[in-house]
Amino acid sequence: MVGLLVGLGWALDAGFPLPPRPQYSPVVAAADGSVLHAFLNPTQKWRMKTELREITPALRRAIIYKEDRYFYYHCGINPLAIVHAAGRNLAGRGRTTGASTITMQVARLLEPKARTWPNKLGEMLRAVQLEMHYSKAEILQLYLNLVPYGGNVEGVKSAALLYFQQPPDYLSLAQTVTLAIIPNRPRALVLGRSNAAILQERNRWLRRFKQAGLFPRQAIADALLEPLDVQRHPAPARAPHLARRLVRQFPGQAIVASTLQRGKQTRAEDLTRNYVRRLHPLGITNAAVLVVNNRTRAVEAYVGSADFTDALSQGQNDGVQAVRSPGSTLKPLLYALAMDKGLVTPKRQLADVPTNFSGYQPENFDRHCQGEVPLDRALAYSLNIPAVRVLAELGVPTFTGKLRAAGFRSVARNDSRLGLSTILGGCGATLEELTTLYVTIARAGQYAPLQWTTAPAARLPTTGSRGEQKAQPAASTPAAPPPARGTTLISAASAFLVTDILAQLTRPDLPVGYETSRHLPKIAWKTGTSYGRRDAWSIGYNQEYTIGVWVGNFSGQGSPALTGADIATPLLFDLFNTLAYNSPNTWFQPPASLDFRLVCTETGLPPGESCPNQLIDYFLPGISTGQRCQHQREALLSADGQVMYCRACAPTAGFRRERYPNLLPEVLAFKEAQGIPYQRLPPHNPACQLVSGARDQAPGITSPLANTEYVLNKGEHQQLLLSCTTGNEVRQVYWYVNDQFLRVAKATERVFFRPPPGPLKISCADDHGRNTDVRVRISEF
CATH class of the missing domain: 1.10.3810.10 (Biosynthetic peptidoglycan transglycosylase-like)
Structure with missing residues (x-):
């Protein structure tokens, strides 16, 4: 009998194949199984x-x-x-x-x-x-x-x-x-x-x-x-951008179980739409938001634009995946990597002065410099010049390699063309990539991709015997994805130090009116503004959540009001206060790999022989530099203090020893230009016949820029600026054009001259015999 039934079944299957399975409407479900978004099926x-x-x-x-x-x-x-x-x-x-x-x-x-x-x-x-x-x-x-x-x-x-x-x-x-x-x-x-x-x-x-x-x-x-008062309603249409993304990722799957939390998604969409509506008079029409659970890395809210149906503002564009300039949002990673390399600690002093990096001259956002600042202030105030200096010391390949490891696809495609401007937004990044990076910092430096879906949806079987339950029912509330195992991007110590800095409230990117607000959430956050004020970013995190916010126009049009602090951060704070108001009141604790030490307030390095002012700083034992502070150097002076001796020309008696600030030439030039008083070395003994050949203290030509073509208007008799930076002991410099002497000038003097057309060799020598050359081209029209 059983054989007869099996034979009948085989005959039916052979001559009467089963019809194809039904074509279902693709559905994207929330984490609780409810329908977030539904689409028409192929018919x-x-x-x-x-x-x-x-x-x-x-x-x-x-x-x-x-x-x-x-x-x-x-x-x-x-x-x-x-x-x-x-x-x-x-x-x-x-x-x-x-x-x-x-x-x-x-x-x-x-x-x-x-x-x-x-x-x-x-x-x-x-x-x-x-x-x-x-x-x-x-x-x-x-x-x-x-x-x-x-x-x-x-x-x-x-x-x-x-x-x-x-x-x-x-x-x-x-x-x-x-x-x-x-x-x-x-x-x-x-x-x-x-x-x-x-x-x-x-x-x-x-x-x-x-x-x-x-x-x-x-x-x-x-x-x-029970009455029957019913009418047809539109199909569920929450999270339209993510829904389309997941349906493309899982073609043919009837139900895609996302990690989105329905309540959080609804509130995030409403907050974003209402907030952007208030920005329209400022010429700002869109925003995107990503909310991630740090413990599971599950995306719990995804807002690709303020209004998906707003065609005028290109609302169907997905701001979470759009490649934009990240502004200053990459600086926390840079400083964390520099700490892991032992280059810096939070109190290490960084030069914040106009600097020429082989033709690249960055400026701070407010176009002002502060001379020297500790790293924690440079990050909290998002200063550009110190960040570029640290990147130059760390190395662009090291930095971009970490960005590639963190999933920055645009960086991976353009790695060979990236330079020092990368840290100021000179590369492409998406809100998804940046938010993932900050989740990594919140997770003690452990990187792993974000989680978008829970367990895959059950499917109807194609074969089976009578009475078998091949399609297992999904749980009424799908379990959240397990925490993803990650790779170490930065150390737990540097992640904590960056977090500690970004949680400071004394900073310029705190929105106006929030200084004493009780609605200020307990978070670490970083803002960013792209060149031309086209993109405003604010990304914040606590132990439970990371929220990324982008505000701008999909057309790429900038707005004078568009900054991360003034425009993006208020929405970030609203989202934290609404979505994460019941987060546990816990905060990050320093890992055991961190320790404290005394450092000199002048440099942030361990105290040297003459460091009376000291403070406590974090450091990474065995990693952070142990170089002693040398913010002052000893000089041999004549009895009247009018002449400085080098070791070769110092007399056997009749001189005295004094300490002078040991400043970088760029810092000296900045103090001179700003009229900031400082203790300057007297001139070197004119009777000394020794000529110093040290190249590391040679003048640094800040204008003109090396390997640059200057186009001048012939009729306006335009001139070219010559300027340089020198050591503390230099009093005079000598300018040469094509190896022909031009003139002598004070070390800090700005010299102008009318250049001839064609290639030029500009040379600058100081009164110690040290020389620097740059080559430029002059064109006239």
Whole structure:
């Protein structure tokens, strides 16, 4: 007997192949399983897949009692029902019926055909075949996914969401029975247009169910009193940008289970839309937001634009994936890497003076310099020049290599063309990449990609034996993804130090009005503004969440008001106060790999011989430099203090020792230009015949820029500026053009001259015999 059934099944499969599985409407679900966004299926129908867990006992009992009371007892066809229907039809008594079981209806819905006796026989064969491949639960699931509800609406889940705005397992008994009675008359009973007729039919069936004892009497009584005031609603359309992204990533999958939290997504969308609406008078039309759970790296809110439907502002562009200039948002990574290399510590003094980096002359955002600043202030105040100096010392390849390791795709594509401007936004980055970077800092330097989906959605099986439950029901609340294992991008020590700096409240990028606000969240954050004020960034984090915000225009048009501090940070604070207001009140703790030490306040280095002023600083034992402070150097002076001796020309007696500031030439030039007083060395002994050849103290030519072409207007007699930086002991410099002496000048003097056209060699020698050359080209028009 078993062999006969197996043979029959094989014959049916060979000559009567199973129809293709239904084409469902792609659905993106939230982490709790609710539908965030739904799309039409390829045949332009709303056919959302009803999962097994969504088929409630009430729905199952109502459908089976109404359509096929012997569903669990037959093998696809009900012989008694066929005989009974044939007798009624031949006798012409009552309504003509076809004795279709639920399985036979599934066969017809899978392959719609004209209702003829040959087609009816084909349905019976197909029903037997389906029963051999699917369990009863799966057949009922197929039926509920295919039943028509008028127009282009098919399936219980589609009807429940479009008319009741609830999934099937959230419906009341009255709503459940309403959906159970419509499929037999989808054209006559149209929800929203035939509510009165549907109400009458619903109550009639409720009374029949009462007589059959299908549901408790009180439940029936309550259902009879429930009104039916329903109309069709738009399909769910939350997180439109991420929904399209996931559907493209998982083609053909009926349900994509995202990590988004429905409540957070809704609030983030509303906050962003309302905030950008207030920015329109400033010429700012869009924003993007990404909210990440730091513990799991799961994305819990994703806002690609302020309004997806706003075509004028290009709202369908995805600001989370758009490549933009990151401004200053990469500086925390730079300083963390420099700490890991032992180059700096938080109190290490950095030069913040106009500097020429082989032709590249960066400026601070406010175009002012502060002379020398500690690293923590340079980062908190987002100073540009110190950051470029640190990048020059660290090395661009080292920095861009870490960006590649952190998933910065645009950097990976353009790595060979990137230079020192990278740290000021001279590379491309997305909000997704930047937010991932800050999640990495929040996770003690451990990098791993963000999590977008939970467990994959269950799929209907293609083969199986009768009674097998091949498609497992999804959990009512899908579990969050486990914490992703990462790779070490920066050390836990440098991650903590950067966080400690970014959590300071004494900084210029604190929005106006927030200084004493009780609504200021406890976060570490960094702002950024791209060149031309085209992009405003603000990215913040605590132990629980990282939130990234971009504000700007997709057209690339800038706005004078567009800065990270004034425009992006208020939205960041609103998001933290709304989405993470109940985060645990804990903060990052310093790792065991950190320690304290005393450093000189003048340099931030361990104290040397003459460092009376000291303070406490963090450092990384075994990594941070142990170089002693040399902010002052000893000089040998004549008895009257008018002449300085070098070791070669110092007399045997009649001199004295004094200490003078040991400043960088650039810092000296800055102090001279700003009129800042400092203790300057007296001139070197004029009687000394020794000429110093040290190249490291040679003058640095700051103008003109090396390897640059200058185009001058011939009629306006334009001139070229000559300027340089020198050591503390230099009093005079000598300028040469094409090896021809031009003039002598003070070390800090700005010299102008009329250059001849063509290639030029500009040379500068100081009064110690040290020389520097640059080459430029002069063109005239």
